[in-house]
Amino acid sequence: MPPSAEGAGSSPRPASSDATSSRPHRAARLEYAFDSRLAAFLQRRGWTARVEPYVGYGATGWVRVLGRVVLAGPGVRDADLPGVGAHPTGGAARPVTALRGWRSFAVVPLPFARVRAVVDGDRSELVADRGGFVDSVVDCSLTPGWHDVELVTVGGRTATVPVVVIGPDVRFGVVSDIDDTVMITRLPRPFIAAWNTFVRHDNAREPVPGMADFYRRAFGSHGDVPVLYLSTGAWNAAPAIGRFLRRHGYPTGPLLLTDWGPTNSGWFRSGAEHKRATLRRLLTELPGLRWVLVGDDGQRDPQIYAEVVQEHPERVLAVAIRQLSGTEQVLAHGAPAPAAGTASAEARTRRADVPLLQGADGAALLREWTSHGIGLE
Structure with a gap:
């Protein structure tokens, strides 16, 4: 059992601004009232x-099971739901039709739904949160x-949830x-972000040049190295992101996203705090691993990674930062240079004697990886 786990059937989410108040913010209460009445x-x-x-993950003695309970009409088949019908190691079980992004957000969650998890033949009763998330x-x-892992609803509908168990020798x-690290999204400029997220077909998304090759050549030869994708994006986009990663040859791994919308303390969650809390959780849950942290300099990845390096330098093997172009920087935060604090964060990483790799694309990062002589043996 991981040190941070709260036991089977619990919902041990990373600490966030939600934890600052035991009483939900009024916006959260309104959201729950609307969702529960509609449901x-x-x-x-x-x-x-x-x-x-x-996709979930785990280690010896435990797994973290992730999913969302939603409502579907009588004529909707399970195979028609986003994310259903594909397995991360076995390819698609059915043809996947390109979807516009808004379809992933047009769902009706079932607050506090109860489901039964069947893990290796053992059954556990789980409870979703107010957004339907398990x-x-x-x-x-x-x-x-x-x-x-099988998740079974009260009505008997079953979904297969894949999990990767990380061995003790990893x-x-x-x-x-x-x-903007593996996928070009041009976030967070509002209109472009809305277009990319809600309007474009998910198969029209562009990969960052060379990044999939970097991942394959740096990590792919070690089949037991887990790759976890940490983003401030919404869980609603998980099926589309999963299809994108498979389509462009990225390693399969869990997505660690967030639930957009009201929290216990405000209207929206903090993306930076989500990343900090999730990284700390991984360090605690998987104490035997050293991490390669990959991000970009368009937002706060260098600062967040530098904080992890300062707190736990022995747990970070390397930091790899994709450097955005001037145009991409303007789209990301309104100026043609990296965000404030990026240079000092990168300097802190170097002072901690942790290799810092920088490049405009995957090919440049692979050259940096090779020149630093970083190995996973």
Whole structure:
């Protein structure tokens, strides 16, 4: 069981601004009232609970199970739901149709839904949060590698949730940002962000040149090195992101996203705090791993990674930062140069004797990786 876990059936989310108040913010209460009334209305008309599965992870003795309970109409098949019908190691089980981004957000969550998790034959009762999200650590004795967990709704609908169990002999792991690190998203300029997220087909998204090759050549030859994708993006986008990663040859791994919207303390979650809390959680849960942290200099990745390096230099093997072009920097934060504090953060990383790799694309980062002589043996 990981040191931070709260036990089977719990929802041990990373600490965030939600934890600053035991009483939800008024916006959160309004959101819950709307969602619960809409859910009750639709259930009376025959809509049923289904599970949208997300890739989970674990280690010896435990797995973190991730998913979301949503409502679907009587004529909707399980295979028609976003994210259902594909396995990270087995390819698509059915043809995947390109979807416009808004379809991933047009869902009706089922607040505080109860589901049964079946892990290696053992059953645990789990409870979703007010947004329908299941995020629970479950005791188990699974062997290292990929496994399937079943989540069963009260109505008997079953979804297969893949989880990767990291073995005790694994020594290294990778945490990768998504936006403008592996996928060109031109965030957070509002209109472009809205267009990319809600309007464009998910197969029209552009990969960052050379990044998939960098990941394959630096980490792919070590099949047991886990790659986890940490982003401030919404869980609603997880199915589209998963399809993007598979389509462009990135390593398969869990997505660690966030729930946009009201929290216990305000209207929106802090993306930076989500990343900080998740990184600290990974350091605690997986104490035997040293990490390669990959991000870009368009937002706060260099600062957040430098904080981890300062706190735990022995746990970071290297930091790799994709350098955005001047145009991309303007789109990211309104100025043609990296965000304030980036240079000092990079200097702190170097002073800690942790290799800092920098380049405009994957090919440049691979050259840096090779020239530093970094190995995963």
